[in-house]
Amino acid sequence: MHRRRALVLFVNSVVALIGGGLSVILGAFALRPSKAPEGRWVRAGLLTDLTPNVPVARVLAVSRQDGWYRERARETVFLVWDGKRTVHALSATCTHLGCQVRWDAKGSKFRCPCHGGVFDAQGNVVEGPPPRPLDRVEARLDAAGVVVAVRL
Amino acid sequence: MKRVFDWLQSRTGFRGARHALLDEPIPPGTGWFFTLGSVLLALLGVQLLTGAFLTLYYAPTPDHAYDSIRFIISTVAGRLVRGLHHYGASFLVVVVVLHMVRVVAFGSYKPPREATWLSGLLLFGLILAFSLTGYLLPWDQRAYWATVVTINISRLTPVGGDLVAGLLQGGASIGALTLTRWYALHVIFLPAALVGLVVLHLVLMRRHGISGPVRPRPGDPAPFYPWQAARDTAVIAAVLVALAAFAWDGAPPLEGPADPSDSSYIPRPEWYFLGLFQLLKYFPGRWEVVGAIVLPGLVAGLLVLLPWLDRSPSREPRRRPLVIGGFTLGLGAVVALTALGWRDRPQATASPQVWTLREIGGRMLAQSAGCARCHSAEGIADPLEASSSRGPEWLTGHVEDPEMIAPGLREPPSAPGEREVAAIVAYVRRLSRQSYPGFAAQTEAAATVYARYCVGCHVIDGEGGTDGPDLSRIGAKHDVKYLERLIADPEAVNPDAEMPSFDSRLTDSELNAIAAFLASRK
Numbered sequence: 001m002h003r004r005r006a007l008v009l010f011v012n013s014v015v016a017l018i019g020g021g022l023s024v025i026l027g028a029f030a031l032r033p034s035k036a037p038e039g040r041w042v043r044a045g046l047l048t049d050l051t052p053n054v055p056v057a058r059v060l061a062v063s064r065q066d067g068w069y070r071e072r073a074r075e076t077v078f079l080v081w082d083g084k085r086t087v088h089a090l091s092a093t094c095t096h097l098g099c100q101v102r103w104d105a106k107g108s109k110f111r112c113p114c115h116g117g118v119f120d121a122q123g124n125v126v127e128g129p130p131p132r133p134l135d136r137v138e139a140r141l142d143a144a145g146v147v148v149a150v151r152l
Numbered sequence: 153m154k155r156v157f158d159w160l161q162s163r164t165g166f167r168g169a170r171h172a173l174l175d176e177p178i179p180p181g182t183g184w185f186f187t188l189g190s191v192l193l194a195l196l197g198v199q200l201l202t203g204a205f206l207t208l209y210y211a212p213t214p215d216h217a218y219d220s221i222r223f224i225i226s227t228v229a230g231r232l233v234r235g236l237h238h239y240g241a242s243f244l245v246v247v248v249v250l251h252m253v254r255v256v257a258f259g260s261y262k263p264p265r266e267a268t269w270l271s272g273l274l275l276f277g278l279i280l281a282f283s284l285t286g287y288l289l290p291w292d293q294r295a296y297w298a299t300v301v302t303i304n305i306s307r308l309t310p311v312g313g314d315l316v317a318g319l320l321q322g323g324a325s326i327g328a329l330t331l332t333r334w335y336a337l338h339v340i341f342l343p344a345a346l347v348g349l350v351v352l353h354l355v356l357m358r359r360h361g362i363s364g365p366v367r368p369r370p371g372d373p374a375p376f377y378p379w380q381a382a383r384d385t386a387v388i389a390a391v392l393v394a395l396a397a398f399a400w401d402g403a404p405p406l407e408g409p410a411d412p413s414d415s416s417y418i419p420r421p422e423w424y425f426l427g428l429f430q431l432l433k434y435f436p437g438r439w440e441v442v443g444a445i446v447l448p449g450l451v452a453g454l455l456v457l458l459p460w461l462d463r464s465p466s467r468e469p470r471r472r473p474l475v476i477g478g479f480t481l482g483l484g485a486v487v488a489l490t491a492l493g494w495r496d497r498p499q500a501t502a503s504p505q506v507w508t509l510r511e512i513g514g515r516m517l518a519q520s521a522g523c524a525r526c527h528s529a530e531g532i533a534d535p536l537e538a539s540s541s542r543g544p545e546w547l548t549g550h551v552e553d554p555e556m557i558a559p560g561l562r563e564p565p566s567a568p569g570e571r572e573v574a575a576i577v578a579y580v581r582r583l584s585r586q587s588y589p590g591f592a593a594q595t596e597a598a599a600t601v602y603a604r605y606c607v608g609c610h611v612i613d614g615e616g617g618t619d620g621p622d623l624s625r626i627g628a629k630h631d632v633k634y635l636e637r638l639i640a641d642p643e644a645v646n647p648d649a650e651m652p653s654f655d656s657r658l659t660d661s662e663l664n665a666i667a668a669f670l671a672s673r674k
Binding site: 004007008010011014015017018021022025026028029030032063067068069070 | 194198201205209228229232377379381382388389392396534
């Protein structure tokens with residue numbers, strides 16, 4: 001009977017080892033860590049096309065690596081010039097549930113078509129359910145102060 | 153704990169299932185040779201698991217299959233999983249053959265186990281079908297060309313060959329429809345058939361019991377678990393460790409993306425089809441059907457009929473000289489053909505790891521053509537490394553006229569010449585597989601000259617035109633000074649030379665670089 005118990009122990013532990021080893025390999029394979037894509041500067045427009053404190057929508061094409069797939073995403077960004085040396089860029093994605101906001105030129109507000117979220121020209125929440133201001137996108141002027149580039 | 157199991161027992165009766173699965177009586181004297189079936193079961197389990205997990209990332213389209221495999225093998229775990237799946241297939245074929253040898257040697261196919269034998273043969277066929285369909289999926293050169301050959305062989309089927317080939321091919325040519333079809337076969341149809349047949353095989357095995365040793369030994373049968381199970385486990389562990397070592401050590405090959413226009417590629421099947429591949433060489437022309445269909449069919453037919461051809465009740469190998477002899481002969485022939493096929497395999501002209509001169513030159517030309525103005529991390533187009541899945545036609549079109557394919561460019565670079573385009577395309581295609589390792593400045597300068605001019609008429613390392621002599625070893629014949637004079641003004645050195653003069657086309661440093669490079673080729 002000693003022999004039987006030793007064999008049971010042997011079979012069970014080897015089977016557990018094999019199962020464990022396979023699980024580790026396959027688990028690591030399935031839980032592949034995904035890197036957030038590194039931002040990339042994209043030309044967004046000329047300063048001469050902007051009016052102070054009036055957001056201007058720009059649709060920017062950006063290509064992102066999504067696993068093995070090279071995705072060509074289009075993203076809307078609002079450029080807001082303060083009239084001097086600074087340009088802000090705001091993401092058009094509403095911080096509530098992700099709909100795309102529009103600029104209402106008459107009321108000077110961003111309005112979200114989904115649940116009534118309203119933001120001012122700086123992206124701050126004025127009304128409705130959004131939990132935080134519109135997301136800022138990194139933006140810069142080039143050395144000559146003409147070309148606006150944003151980091152997507 | 154015991155109460156939980158007792159409750160589970162009262163609701164599911166799982167102990168009965170465990171008893172039925174594990175306590176099978178094993179006749180005394182059943183030894184190590186009878187572990188091979190369990191090894192196969194374990195290997196099939198590994199294939200099923202790794203295969204299922206590979207589908208998490210694999211994309212069965214010609215545009216993406218290759219990239220998705222590259223993505224899979226970009227991590228250690230991915231390389232391991234693909235390695236286990238790839239080498240697991242080879243292990244399966246070897247163990248299936250060993251299992252069959254055991255069954256024939258022990259006469260286990262004899263009544264009442266004929267049906268078990270037949271289901272085993274079908275399983276063998278299924279496993280080969282798995283290999284064949286799985287081979288295409290990476291969509292690299294090997295995959296593509298092996299499939300071209302397979303489908304053309306299937307065309308030789310005497311009746312309805314075109315129908316069979318059409319069924320395998322899916323579309324008008326080998327492409328997207330073939331890939332999805334073989335993918336579906338590989339991951340849905342064949343596994344379903346396999347699981348069903350394995351269950352049938354096991355049920356039949358249990359129904360008649362293990363055949364056991366040729367001469368029954370005295371004593372009582374012992375339960376499978378843990379007595380025979382311990383032997384099974386030991387062998388399975390050894391085999392899996394070997395498989396893991398293969399997967400860990402040698403990444404399965406992934407060649408360049410499939411390229412139907414590449415006439416220099418020499419297709420070769422996976423090793424276990426090399427025997428068949430070799431057999432075809434002995435039956436040229438209209439006799440090909442003999443090697444491709446008739447002989448393999450005959451062998452399969454003999455195997456199917458084996459239980460009825462060998463009617464003597466004895467399982468003793470010595471009492472069945474005809475069967476044992478015939479089987480040994482057949483197996484020997486297969487092994488010999490495989491070995492011959494292995495020896496006959498064409499030697500690759502240039503190792504795929506080595507950058508060719510034209511590819512190096514292509515990099516230099518791409519730099520001077522201003523590709524990086526757009527193709528850079530900050531540019532409006534993807535970096536050159538990212539264009540891997542583009543076919544050669546697309547790349548050629550784009551390099552010749554960037555604006556045609558990517559309209560809206562303000563300053564399209566000047567159009568390079570035909571040979572320069574070819575070199576840039578070669579460079580970009582190489583870059584999709586391998587990052588640029590860097591070469592000596594002189595090699596780069598020489599490569600540029602070679603890719604722009606010499607490649608038109610001269611071969612170096614198996615690449616280039618054949619109007620002029622092969623320059624791969626020209627340094628053994630001539631030194632730098634001679635080569636410089638020859639390239640600058642061929643007629644001054646040899647009045648009959650047909651080569652044009654390059655004095656006015658090359659700068660002094662270019663002339664010196666190419667001459668020095670050629671002189672170093674010995």
